[in-house]
Amino acid sequence: MSTTSTQKPVLISGAGLASLLLAQSLLRARIPFEIFERDSSFSFRAQGYRLRLSSEGLDAIESVLGPEKFQRFWDLCGKTGGGGFAAIDAKTGASTNLSSTESQFIQKLKDEKEKAAADEAEKAQSSRPPTESLASRGGKIVGISRGDMRKFFMEGCEEFIHWSHRVASYELTPSGVFAIFSDGTKSTEGQILVAGDGVYSKVAKQLSEGKLKVYDTGARGIHGQAPTTAFKALGEGVWRMTDDSNPKGRVFAITNVRPGDMDDPTVQFGWTMAAQPGVIRAPNDDYTLIGAPAAAIAKDLTTDWHPKVKSLFQEMAESEAAFWKISCSTPSGVPQWQNQPRVTVIGDAVHSMTPAGGIGANTAVRDSALLGRLLSEAGGLVNGITDAYEREMRLYASEAVASSYGMATTQFGVIIDENSDTI
Structure with missing residues (x-):
């Protein structure tokens, strides 16, 4: 060599x-x-x-x-078609405007007197373009596990x-x-x-x-996978599912649904869930845990989500679930x-x-x-x-x-x- x-x-x-x-x-x-x-x-x-x-x-x-x-x-x-995120209200399954959901979240922070967080979020939102383009080559969103x-x-x-x-x-x-x-x-x-x-x-x-x-932001997340058949109701695209009505705090999940595999139950797609600080906590604060402990929390947080997105979590491969700390x-x-x-x-x-x-x-x-x-x-x-x-x-x-x-x-x-x- x-x-x-x-x-x-x-x-x-x-x-x-x-x-x-x-x-x-x-x-x-x-x-x-x-x-x-x-x-x-x-x-x-x-x-x-x-x-x-x-x-x-x-x-x-x-x-x-x-x-x-x-x-x-x-x-x-x-390779997935489309240029940006499609936003969904996790509880109703209805399509929403991404910037409006973020504006509502900022207002909620203000209402809860989290002024510093609200000011930072408002400043960040105002500096972003109207749509968040994700495509990289050939107008496609390219991804790999x-x-x-x-x-x-x-x-x-x-x-x-x-x-x-x-x-x-x-x-x-x-x-x-x-x-x-x-x-x-x-x-x-x-x-x-x-x-x-x-x-x-x-x-x-x-x-x-x-x-x-x-820095530890205090926010936590969970990664998981489910058979592609669980994603059929969503269809092709990059989806952001947001739940702003959870009493513990904001929860959202992102997934990339690419075409061609949605009828094959032997293939799995992944998703990523994250939440405000304090919403997701691993048992004994042990974030090296994988499998059932992480899967149980993800299922609990999505129990009243709309059926077309709830299936991603209820049908997950439990052994693949894993916690993660959100740092910066x-x-x-x-x-x-x-x-x-x-x-x-x-x-x-x-x-x-x-x-x-x-x-x-x-x-x-x-x-x-x-x-x-x-x-x-x-x-x-x-x-x-x-x-x-x-x-x-x-x-x-x-x-x-x-x-x-x-x-x-x-x-x-x-x-x-x-x-x-x-x-």
Whole structure:
């Protein structure tokens, strides 16, 4: 794989989407790498919702994979017609205007004297275009499940992944860097360490000296799947179902129904549910739980929803249900830190986002494509690469975080400030 027999490997912490797409760049450039993943196997964290791929995300993936492999990836993606969300009142099943439901939610916040949240939500709504276009290529909304995408990006990388290795810190040397694992052992010496290990990244905190923060919005969600036959009453499109009359707080769900599979009960579509802070709580606040505990809460919250949307939850595959915390990085943008030439960060480790707008994964693959291109063009690490990457990344990632947070205020009514809890 290596360009020279003595070239040190690129060390990558985490085996998520951003890390694996970076590895694909290194594979094509024949630059050696090693990936360290805290999970014990791929199947340990197989659950995942469907990701919408933007034009920027698809362009980034295509630039890494090349024409032939990207065509295989493209064929794996689902394509849905329509340019934006179709909004539904979850209780009545009636079509609604998306902006009007958000306006009603803002008014409800005002009535409940949640002034700060209402002001933030109103400001975010006024800065958004009238319709939220989701199409990326050919007028289609392109999506793929997180698990399928991760499996595809893993092709060819399997032998370089070290499972059950949690990176806790790093140690610089005169000519390289070591990853230090949670048990105190070290990796082989690498030429650079790239942290792609998500919101709990210890490397990100060490590198930025605590400047990189991930805030807990307090909002929670549940991912789930159901046979495609449960989606037939909805039909093709991207649907947002909103329940503003739940006494606990606002609940909504999003799903992408693509054509061609709705008569096949062996195929499943996914959905994502989210709610205001305090509405969804995992037993004992354990959000690693999957299966029945998450499924039970999703079913309870939708018990009086309209039949054409209720079926998505009542007929779910219970084993696939999973909780998730809704977090966000500092909305003002990716902070500055002292550049370290041999260590950098990608994906959620540097810019965690809410699910609003579906921006997070698309921004993460842009990181992978950019850093991968810089390393590939240089044949490995040379002076200035991490600085050049971080300067460009800060621009588009800061814009993405601000946009995601702004949309989340109109959907969840959450507010983040310097006094908010971090994770």
